[in-house]
Amino acid sequence: MDLDKLIRKNIQELKPYSSARDEYTGEALVYLDANENPFNSPYNRYPDPLQRKLKKKIASLKNVSEDIIFLGNGSDEPIDLLIRAFCEPGIDNIITTDPTYGMYEVSANVNNIEVRKVSLNDDFQLNPEEFISLSDKNTKLTFLCSPNNPTGNSLHRDSILKIIREFQGLVILDEAYIDFVVEKSFLPELEKHNNLVILQTFSKAWGMAGIRLGMAFASPEIIRILNKIKYPYNINILVQEKALELLEQEGDKQKWVEKILDEKKQLAEKISNFPFTVKVYPSDANFILVKMFDAKGIYDYLVENKIIVRDRSRVHLCENSLRITVGSKKENEILIDSLNDLI
Numbered sequence: 001m002d003l004d005k006l007i008r009k010n011i012q013e014l015k016p017y018s019s020a021r022d023e024y025t026g027e028a029l030v031y032l033d034a035n036e037n038p039f040n041s042p043y044n045r046y047p048d049p050l051q052r053k054l055k056k057k058i059a060s061l062k063n064v065s066e067d068i069i070f071l072g073n074g075s076d077e078p079i080d081l082l083i084r085a086f087c088e089p090g091i092d093n094i095i096t097t098d099p100t101y102g103m104y105e106v107s108a109n110v111n112n113i114e115v116r117k118v119s120l121n122d123d124f125q126l127n128p129e130e131f132i133s134l135s136d137k138n139t140k141l142t143f144l145c146s147p148n149n150p151t152g153n154s155l156h157r158d159s160i161l162k163i164i165r166e167f168q169g170l171v172i173l174d175e176a177y178i179d180f181v182v183e184k185s186f187l188p189e190l191e192k193h194n195n196l197v198i199l200q201t202f203s204k205a206w207g208m209a210g211i212r213l214g215m216a217f218a219s220p221e222i223i224r225i226l227n228k229i230k231y232p233y234n235i236n237i238l239v240q241e242k243a244l245e246l247l248e249q250e251g252d253k254q255k256w257v258e259k260i261l262d263e264k265k266q267l268a269e270k271i272s273n274f275p276f277t278v279k280v281y282p283s284d285a286n287f288i289l290v291k292m293f294d295a296k297g298i299y300d301y302l303v304e305n306k307i308i309v310r311d312r313s314r315v316h317l318c319e320n321s322l323r324i325t326v327g328s329k330k331e332n333e334i335l336i337d338s339l340n341d342l343i
């Protein structure tokens with residue numbers, strides 16, 4: 001893969017905005033370079049545009065080097081930046097699976113990029129040959145999500161590897177739910193494949209959806225491109241500091257994951273026994289996809305009882321299916337009690 005050929009010409013030639021904090025990064029006695037207010041410390045200061053302290057912590061947590069990390073306002077930011085950096089509006093295209101996470105298509109649409117979709121099979125798996133056969137010289141990016149949303153399953157490792165090996169553009173692998181699955185992350189594969197970009201997030205297993213912090217891992221060359229086009233101060237100081245503090249809770253996160261997995265097992269079993277359930281699909285994530293005889297009826301009934309799940313019935317291959325997030329023991333009990341009242 002030749003990154004120089006893949007990147008949009010205007011992005012390659014772009015001279016990025018250079019902030020005061022970019023131009024001087026050392027420790028100083030007096031900072032008079034950024035038109036900041038000297039009062040109201042510490043909020044008066046612009047944040048570190050490259051989030052060095054936070055990246056150092058994440059690098060040690062993930063056992064990777066700092067220069068392969070990009071941090072964004074959720075995973076949504078790197079998804080959008082990748083499309084903007086590599087796809088020429090009205091000309092280029094991306095490939096993804098159907099169904100999958102909706103943001104790839106939305107970001108592509110915002111940027112006027114064609115989206116080509118390959119249907120998963122009945123086991124929600126992917127045919128890598130078919131996937132690659134949809135690509136042409138204008139296919140710059142492919143998006144894979146494993147474990148996949150909303151289906152919950154992991155894609156076969158061999159299929160993902162085949163696409164990484166054979167596709168000529170970037171393969172963006174979204175691992176938002178990787179902490180819930182024993183299957184190994186593709187992070188160690190980054191060294192071998194310079195066309196691989198891995199997305200992870202603090203929104204799920206780490207319980208930080210509210211602070212909006214997502215990660216992209218890729219070669220230093222790709223990270224430099226993302227840094228070049230992001231908003232200079234995309235992660236504010238409140239988020240950088242809070243994340244540093246919350247990342248000390250790795251033990252808690254591990255306990256939460258174990259509890260959620262235990263709850264998931266019980267929830268899946270109970271729901272699969274209801275007469276209105278067709279099947280509960282296997283899940284490697286913190287949610288289950290459930291096929292019902294009448295998903296809309298169950299959904300409406302639950303809403304009446306102030307219990308909100310996601311009706312995915314209009315999604316390809318998810319007809320009559322609800323996506324149910326695994327909650328706390330108490331929350332799951334409320335759901336099950338409510339469904340019990342139906343029979």
Ligand SMILES: *Cc1c(COP(=O)(O)O)cnc(C)c1O
Binds near residue numbers: 075
């Ligand atoms: C929840 C989710 C994310 C997380 O998005 P953030 O913007 O980081 O909160 C990313 N990808 C998938 C597939 C998800 O389901």
